[in-house]
């Protein structure tokens with residue numbers, strides 16, 4: 019039976035070798051027809067035996083090229099035209115333009131095989147790549163994606179490379195960064211004074227230096243890494259000292275998956291992620307082993323691991339005695355990642371012993387992406403290399419909307435047609451270097467994406483630096499979005515939830531409409547608007563930011579505010595060396611001097627962490643909360659669920675449901691003084707939050723049965739594996755449909771995406787703009 023169909027494929031299907039793939043597939047199944055790119059993706063016309071068409075369609079999804087990502091395949095029956103062959107035809111210009119910006123990808127198996135083949139002319143060549151792998155976004159100056167518009171333009175192809183480039187049957191056909199030892203970039207080793215080290219093989223020399231305990235800067239795809247032997251305590255300690263990074267976990271790179279399995283438990287999903295073309299850092303549960311230095315992730319049960327993703331990385335792992343390397347972004351505290359050859363020596367003087375450098379220029383730095391698998395779902399801690407700027411599909415036109423994100427973990431997001439582009443991770447917008455970097459990357463992506471600057475979307479916080487940045491652009495409107503509504507909308511947006519839902523937002527900090535710091539919120543609404551249903555009782559932060567850096571202050575203030583003199587005495591017993599400062603804190607609270615009111619999950623965790631004596635002063639963002647969470651039982655044992663929660667109260671204050679944990683705080687203080695273990699306290703504390711939140715939601719739904727029993731969870735505290743898993747389980751058990759952020763970080767890195775979703779919804783429903 020002759021069958022004829024038209025197939026429309028959308029997703030990442032252009033610039034990834036999709037048409038040659040379809041062409042070959044049609045030949046395999048003996049089908050006639052055509053394939054072409056159009057503005058929406060790829061369009062295929064097929065004619066042949068019904069069962070062959072069926073087989074073709076199955077293979078189309080399961081055997082698609084490595085770098086492609088299919089969003090939809092729509093098959094429509096059509097009239098046979100009795101075609102006699104299968105051809106690739108010219109692109110169609112109609113339809114809404116779907117923009118493709120290629121992403122950077124880990125080296126593929128085929129290239130690795132060639133690199134390890136002594137007979138190949140690219141044997142041990144650290145820049146081998148093809149259409150299915152290699153750098154893209156980081157080296158493209160402008161679109162269209164063509165060699166003269168990349169940093170490869172300074173390397174004219176040799177005849178061998180040229181032949182592969184031009185041959186339509188070759189896997190390097192139109193691979194723009196193609197290169198070989200004759201014509202391409204090369205690696206050089208420099209000493210700490212930036213003098214060239216003369217050696218036959220700079221990479222092998224670097225391996226020797228690493229084994230001796232040296233610290234190297236190594237240039238990768240998106241910038242420089244600081245690198246040392248991850249098993250060498252002394253080297254790791256030196257790196258920490260020089261980088262002034264005493265405790266924050268360091269990411270490592272392991273030579274092979276087997277090496278990863280030696281040091282951490284790796285699930286099937288985690289394996290796939292580690293080996294994916296995006297090659298992110300995956301946070302894994304550490305095994306008890308002496309292989310890794312204890313200095314890698316002190317006090318943590320987890321370790322962030324990635325596999326080698328550039329050919330150069332693979333060549334660093336040729337010595338079996340050196341299977342683990344620290345690979346941490348080479349940036350100075352608070353500054354953007356280093357990526358230019360000339361700035362490297364200036365900034366890294368005194369930090370590194372040698373530089374393993376190369377002359378393929380990086381135009382757009384991207385940090386490594388970081389994720390974990392928790393509650394069975396992907397949880398992005400940082401969405402950058404490999405994922406940026408891959409668009410997220412929108413439900414309706416988002417052109418002209420540009421969202422600027424927040425102050426921490428800043429990203430921007432640009433809308434065009436039905437595509438939403440989240441920019442790379444920039445960092446905290448606290449200094450002029452980072453702000454300049456933010457604007458540089460924004461200008462660049464704005465030029466590529468080419469969307470009108472109609473609506474700027476910013477956080478409602480009056481003090482965020484993005485307010486100044488927006489002034490440098492010519493927008494018709496500036497729209498403000500409340501911080502936690504943006505978090506909520508981000509989760510609604512990626513799951514295409516169009517109706518109303520609850521948003522449980524557990525977060526560090528966000529500006530609330532009442533001028534206080536919000537961050538423990540139950541919201542109800544949709545992508546356009548929300549109502550605040552419940553929140554954490556406010557407590558003072560005397561000295562503001564100082565309380566965040568020094569959680570013991572926050573803890574003492576909480577005890578004083580909630581329990582008066584009794585609380586102050588408890589604080590003095592717990593923080594016995596801080597008695598005079600505690601008196602000052604009390605006066606600041608009483609006179610409301612330099613004191614803001616906050617009700618956030620992050621600060622609640624900080625306070626409990628300090629009371630338990632886990633972290634008095636945070637040396638990195640979120641340290642106190644993260645380390646407290648490490649004490650909670652995990653993997654979760656059934657016994658944790660049966661714990662009697664600490665006492666808590668839910669009360670109505672100003673027609674708002676309020677979570678009151680005063681009695682819990684006091685009990686935790688008393689338990690600590692009695693010497694109760696941090697594991698027991700932390701686990702019971704976590705479980706108390708889970709019960710309180712579940713109870714509040716059930717109560718709200720009983721009071722107002724018309725409310726939808728759909729819930730989205732977001733905010734930075736949902737990186738906490740215990741909260742993630744337990745809140746999902748408890749709400750599911752009570753008939754709620756629960757969504758977690760999976761494509762976009764639940765932390766402030768996902769804020770700009772959420773802001774854009776809100777702006778799009780408001781524009782559509784004309785509630786604003």
Ligand SMILES: [Zn+2]
Nearest residue numbers: 126129148151
């Ligand atoms: Zn390749």
Ligand SMILES: [Zn+2]
Nearest residue numbers: 176179198201
């Ligand atoms: Zn060549």
